[in-house]
Amino acid sequence: MNIDSIRRGIVLDHIEAGRSMEIYQALGLESLPCSVAIIRNVKSQAMGKKDILKIDDDIDIDLDVLGYLDPGITVNIIEDGRIREKKHLALPERLTNVIRCRNPRCITTTESSLDQVFRLVNPAGRVYRCVYCDAER
Amino acid sequence: MRHLIDITDLELTEIDGLLDLADDMIAHRERYADSQRGRILGTLFFEPSTRTRLSFESAMLTMGGNVLGFASADSSSTAKGESLQDTIRTVSCYCDIIAMRHPKEGAPVAASLCSDVPIINAGDGGHNHPTQTLTDLMTIRREMGRLDSLTIGLCGDLKFGRTVHSLISAMSRYPNVRFVMISPPELRVPEYLTEMLRAKNIEFCEVEQMESVLPELDILYMTRVQRERFFNEADYVRLKDTYVLTPEKLRLADSRLRVMHPLPRVNEISSKVDSDPRAVYFTQVRNGRYVRMALITRLLEVCE
Numbered sequence: 001m002n003i004d005s006i007r008r009g010i011v012l013d014h015i016e017a018g019r020s021m022e023i024y025q026a027l028g029l030e031s032l033p034c035s036v037a038i039i040r041n042v043k044s045q046a047m048g049k050k051d052i053l054k055i056d057d058d059i060d061i062d063l064d065v066l067g068y069l070d071p072g073i074t075v076n077i078i079e080d081g082r083i084r085e086k087k088h089l090a091l092p093e094r095l096t097n098v099i100r101c102r103n104p105r106c107i108t109t110t111e112s113s114l115d116q117v118f119r120l121v122n123p124a125g126r127v128y129r130c131v132y133c134d135a136e137r
Numbered sequence: 138m139r140h141l142i143d144i145t146d147l148e149l150t151e152i153d154g155l156l157d158l159a160d161d162m163i164a165h166r167e168r169y170a171d172s173q174r175g176r177i178l179g180t181l182f183f184e185p186s187t188r189t190r191l192s193f194e195s196a197m198l199t200m201g202g203n204v205l206g207f208a209s210a211d212s213s214s215t216a217k218g219e220s221l222q223d224t225i226r227t228v229s230c231y232c233d234i235i236a237m238r239h240p241k242e243g244a245p246v247a248a249s250l251c252s253d254v255p256i257i258n259a260g261d262g263g264h265n266h267p268t269q270t271l272t273d274l275m276t277i278r279r280e281m282g283r284l285d286s287l288t289i290g291l292c293g294d295l296k297f298g299r300t301v302h303s304l305i306s307a308m309s310r311y312p313n314v315r316f317v318m319i320s321p322p323e324l325r326v327p328e329y330l331t332e333m334l335r336a337k338n339i340e341f342c343e344v345e346q347m348e349s350v351l352p353e354l355d356i357l358y359m360t361r362v363q364r365e366r367f368f369n370e371a372d373y374v375r376l377k378d379t380y381v382l383t384p385e386k387l388r389l390a391d392s393r394l395r396v397m398h399p400l401p402r403v404n405e406i407s408s409k410v411d412s413d414p415r416a417v418y419f420t421q422v423r424n425g426r427y428v429r430m431a432l433i434t435r436l437l438e439v440c441e
Contacts, residue, residue: 105262107241111221114247132243133264134329 009034010061011076012053017041019070020051026065029055064092068099093120095128103135139439140249140256141432144267144307151435152307156275158431159424166199169430173202176437179232180206181224182259183215183239188400188422189259189268193236196429205232222251229253234437236268236429255436263297263363269399270303271432272425277356279424280395280417286313288353292380293360293405296324300399301360305330309339316341317350321379323372324362347380351389357382359398359405383407387415397421 015023020038029036034057044050058077066073067089075087095118101108108114108130118128118137128137141147147155162169178197182190185208194204206228207213215224221239225248228235236257237245242264249256260266278284289308295301295318305326308314316334318326318341325343334341344350351357362377364370381404382396398406398418410416 103242105240105242105264107221107239107243107247107261110241111244111247113220113222129329130243132246133262134242136329 005081006054006056006078007081009057009078010055010059011078012055012061012066013050013074013076014044014047014072015051015053016070016072017047017049017051020053023051023053023066023069023073026069027061029053032057032059034059062098063087063089064095065098067092068095091120091123091126094118095120099128099137101130101133101135102137103130103133106130106133106135108132138255139436140245140252140258141267141436142245142249142256142258143265144270144303145310146267149310152271152274155271155428155431155435156278158434159275159427160279162427162430169200169434171201172434173197173200173437176202176234177232178202178204178206178433179228179235179254180204180208180259181213181228181235181237181239182206182208183210183213183221183237183244184260185209186238186260188425189238189266190236192422192425193257193259193268193429193433195426196433199426200430200434202433221247225252225256233440234433255440257432257436260299263299263302265303266299266399267303268425268429268432269300270307271428272421273300273304273358273397273399274307275424275428276397276417276421277395280420281355281393284308284314285311287311287355288315288317290317290319290347290350290354290357291326291360292319292347292357292382294324294362294376295320295326295360297363298360301326301358302330304358305334309334309337314339317354318343319345319347319350319380321345321376324376324379347382348386348389351386351394352391354390354394357390357394357396359396359402361398361401361403361405378404381405381407382410384409384413387413390415 037054039052041049071089071091073089076083077085097116100116117131121127121129180190197204229252234255236259238259239261242262244261245258291301364373394415396416
């Protein structure tokens with residue numbers, strides 16, 4: 001299967017196989033006017049199988065969202081048909097408006113103007129805690 | 138500008154300093170009689186409380202300051218649908234410091250993000266109550282002469298009891314402190330606190346019976362099962378009378394034990410215990426006034 005290489009844009013590589021649609025939706029890629037290729041179940045030496053997303057434009061990607069969803073993703077920034085920059089993600093220390101607090105007693109349930117802010121408290125367990133009420137996600 | 142949202146916002150040396158100042162205020166009250174003249178404390182109580190609100194007001198009035206505020210959300214613009222942050226922005230134009238109680242957890246954090254004056258958390262839902270903790274620390278230090286090397290028994294509602302959560306966070310910072318948590322399984326301490334204790338290698342145990350552990354305690358911290366924290370009335374009724382401290386049970390304890398309670402109590406401590414010299418819950422109330430005086434003084438000093 002051939003997918004055109006891109007001249008200028010972003011390639012999200014090493015997406016866990018089967019999760020590319022979730023990433024596509026979380027980043028709001030459906031609203032982009034440019035071409036976006038979703039490539040699923042690509043053979044990978046390291047991962048066995050992986051998904052890849054190719055975006056044919058240099059857009060601002062929310063790396064916090066991406067790092068939270070799948071910290072194993074590699075972000076390749078392409079310019080003039082070459083990789084200009086390769087970014088390796090990690091779980092973000094702080095998440096703003098990426099996930100919502102589920103504690104019904106949390107102030108964020110009634111104060112709609114507040115940002116939903118979480119801080120990473122346990123990287124191994126991927127545990128985040130609401131900065132307002134300390135509830136974990 | 139400093140706020141007090143969580144007891145861990147304060148370094149141990151700052152806590153020591155506050156307790157030293159509060160001790161001095163008890164010993165030399167006249168020296169502080171005019172120390173806050175011309176300053177105003179706003180007491181914003183979106184949830185009713187007699188003791189904490191009066192304690193804050195008494196603290197400010199004792200130092201020659203003034204107070205304004207409301208005692209329930211019904212008597213504020215919250216009843217008209219005003220947001221918490223708008224209320225805080227408005228009230229911070231009228232006063233120099235705010236003590237607030239709110240039924241929602243994390244409300245003081247939200248308030249601190251938009252306030253021009255220091256915010257003191259006077260209780261946020263079942264979450265934190267740092268000034269009660271300062272009161273508790275002051276009482277423990279005055280009664281026992283130290284804050285380290287103690288076995289602290291916590292009894293009753295350890296799940297929703299915010300005073301318990303704050304006290305565990307605070308006492309876990311002192312060396313050789315051990316916790317004995319006495320509660321029914323439904324009202325155990327939240328996991329985030331037991332995980333914190335495990336991570337810091339602090340000894341604790343969870344038991345359901347009070348009698349068997351009483352002899353080993355230095356402090357017995359009793360709590361009320363709070364009706365307002367339950368979504369389900371049946372659960373409240375089933376659990377409210379689980380633990381009652383009586384003179385008979387207290388005979389099992391050491392003579393150096395101190396019995397504490399954040400008050401108000403319902404029936405978890407028999408009134409017959411009040412005359413026992415080990416019962417210090419009304420001394421706690423007095424200490425609360427002075428430690429709040431010390432806190433207001435320190436937070437306003439930072440603003441100068």
